Amino acid sequence: xxxxxxxxxxxxxxxxxxxxxxxxxxxxxxxxxxxxxxxxxxxxxxxxxxxxxxxxxxxxxxxxxxxxxxxxxxxxxxxxxxxxxxxxxxxxxxxxxxxxxxxxxxxxxxxxxxxxxxxxxxxxxxxxxxxxxxxxxxxxxxxxxxxxxxxxxxxxxxxxxxxxxxxxxxxxxxxxxxxxxxxxxxxxxxxxxxxxxxxxxxxxxxxxxxxxxxxxxxxxxxxxxxxxxxxxxxxxxxxxxxxxxxxxxxxxxxxxxxxxxxxxxxxxxxxxxxxxxxxxxxxxxxxxxxxxxxxxxxxxxxxxxxxxxxxxxxxxxxxxxxxxxxxxxxxxxxxxxxxxxxxxxxxxxxxxxxxxxxxxxxxxxxxxxxxxxxxxxx
Numbered sequence: 001x002x003x004x005x006x007x008x009x010x011x012x013x014x015x016x017x018x019x020x021x022x023x024x025x026x027x028x029x030x031x032x033x034x035x036x037x038x039x040x041x042x043x044x045x046x047x048x049x050x051x052x053x054x055x056x057x058x059x060x061x062x063x064x065x066x067x068x069x070x071x072x073x074x075x076x077x078x079x080x081x082x083x084x085x086x087x088x089x090x091x092x093x094x095x096x097x098x099x100x101x102x103x104x105x106x107x108x109x110x111x112x113x114x115x116x117x118x119x120x121x122x123x124x125x126x127x128x129x130x131x132x133x134x135x136x137x138x139x140x141x142x143x144x145x146x147x148x149x150x151x152x153x154x155x156x157x158x159x160x161x162x163x164x165x166x167x168x169x170x171x172x173x174x175x176x177x178x179x180x181x182x183x184x185x186x187x188x189x190x191x192x193x194x195x196x197x198x199x200x201x202x203x204x205x206x207x208x209x210x211x212x213x214x215x216x217x218x219x220x221x222x223x224x225x226x227x228x229x230x231x232x233x234x235x236x237x238x239x240x241x242x243x244x245x246x247x248x249x250x251x252x253x254x255x256x257x258x259x260x261x262x263x264x265x266x267x268x269x270x271x272x273x274x275x276x277x278x279x280x281x282x283x284x285x286x287x288x289x290x291x292x293x294x295x296x297x298x299x300x301x302x303x304x305x306x307x308x309x310x311x312x313x314x315x316x317x318x319x320x321x322x323x324x325x326x327x328x329x330x331x332x333x334x335x336x337x338x339x340x341x342x343x344x345x346x347x348x349x350x351x352x353x354x355x356x357x358x359x360x361x362x363x364x365x366x367x368x369x370x371x372x373x374x375x376x377x378x
Contacts, residue, residue, distance in 0.1 A: 012043045013368060016084050017063070018092040018101045019048040020070040025287045026093050026117045029168045029360075031056040033091075036361030038062025042368075047083050072100055080104040088372050089113065091364075095120055095137050102140035111371040113364075114141040115166070116151050118284050119305075121212050134158045142371055145364070148284040148306025164367075167310075169360040170290040170351075184271070191272035195258065201232035201334045204273040204297075206266050206288045207280070209240030209259075214279035214302060219246065220323035221279075222255045225331055231256040232334060234277070237263040270297050274340065275333060281320055283307050289315065290354075293347035298340045300329050314350030316343060 015037065019030050027048075034044045044063040046053070049070055058065045066083045069076045081104040084090050091113040092101035098114035105112055114137055122130040138144055138158035145166035146152045155163035179187065192202055207213050215236065222234050234257045236246075243259065250257045263269065266288075270276060276292040278301035283289070285306055292299040292315075299315035301307050308317060316333060318325040333340050355363075 012041050013372060014043045014086060014088045015045070015368065016087040016090045017044060017046045017048075018068075018080065018084075018090060018097045019046060019052060020094055020097040020100070025168070025285070026115075027052055027056050029115075029117070030093055031058060031061050032169065032357045033361060033364060034058055034063035035061035036357060037365065040361070040365065042365070045083060045087070047080055070096070072103065076100070077104050084108075084110060089368050091115070091368075093117060095133055098137040098141065099133060102137065111142040112140060113143050113145060113367060113371070114138075115145045115147075115168075116155055117147060117168070119151065119154070119282055121210075131158075138163070143367055145367070146284070149309060150305055151284055166363055166367075167355055167360070168285055169355050169357040170285075170287075170294065187268065188272045191268050195233065195235055195269075195272070197233045197235075197272075200230050201274045202272060203232050203234040203275050203277050203330065204237070204269050205234065205277045205279070206237045206263075206269070206291075207278075208238050209236070209242040209246060211242060212281040213238075213240075213242075214281055214320065215242060215246055217321050217323050217326065218277060218279045219249050219253075219255060219257065221327035221330065222257050223253055224323060224327035226254070226256050228331065232274070232330070233258065235260050235269065237261070237266055237269060266291065267295070270295050273297055275300055275330060277326075277330065278302060278307070279320070279326060280304065285310055290351070293351040296344040296348050298333060298343040299347060300326065300333065310354075311347070312350045312353075314343070314347035 017030050017034060034046055037044050045066055046058040046063045047066045047068040050067045053065045068079050080100060084104055087110055089111045090101050090105060092098040093115050094117055101112055120130055135158045138155045138160040144155040144160040144163040146155055146163060147168045149165055152163045152165050192198060225231055237260045239262045247259055270291055276297045276299045278286055278288055280302050282305040289299060289301060289311055301315050301317055302320040303317040304320050316329050318329050
């Protein structure tokens, strides 16, 4: 069947993309996917909160935006069911979006694809509820797509009938004027001066301030390198529920760390960094890891989840939760400028091997064709 026609005839394939609150990575993926599908003649509607559309502008990507709240209340589900009523296929992004799409499609034979972008975390009484949610979504989906091999295995353990590895592309940054080397260096020096890292090394971490991000371990490591003659400065860009506790530690222990809050200039922060640091308990295709390798910034990251298969030999990997190993690796690289340059070179080489946005769209579209072909219902 042509990728531009549905199983019902020669009409364009009609798809609905369902997005909840939308992390930066999943929202950017949906916009990239919508643009690629629309360019191939597929009709694309994106059901997402209005706030997400204001950031992503799905209309400019060739999709029709339908405002639907990130809620499972009857009104929101009715809106979602109405949006999906004429679709040949529905594609939900994330666990909660997958659950809402499954509820909205109850009684319909419309194929449901769910991209399981990341793992959710829950402790105590919420942990069994999360497992139940994962099982419901995995079993409701015609196909589960996951950007890391361990997520594919997790979906299968939760009962997915068809779970496949589908690495999402790193969306190309907006085109801007290319700076001359002297201008780029001047901008880098200006950023470092504003952060207070003129005569010291600069480390950058980016991500929400949540427990699973591993910032407690990162501060433990910072306490160790604080004893260096000229301690490197660590800056962390992001907000979240762990902010007050982390800030209290920084002050009480006099750590060489600055919490920057939410920032829109992470590209400039990375460009100014000597190293990027990713201490998470788990990641699939970390946006920070991708940004760092593409930009040629040496990366030190936890050896967890999808990180090893994402970065290959293009980053220095350490065990999760081991501040000694993290601090030692950081200090070793900071004392080895040729080693940092070699790691950056390998990182760029690894980034060049990642799937392009076009290849990602082609893989997803092949799944759509498979599920909407006349033989799919046999």
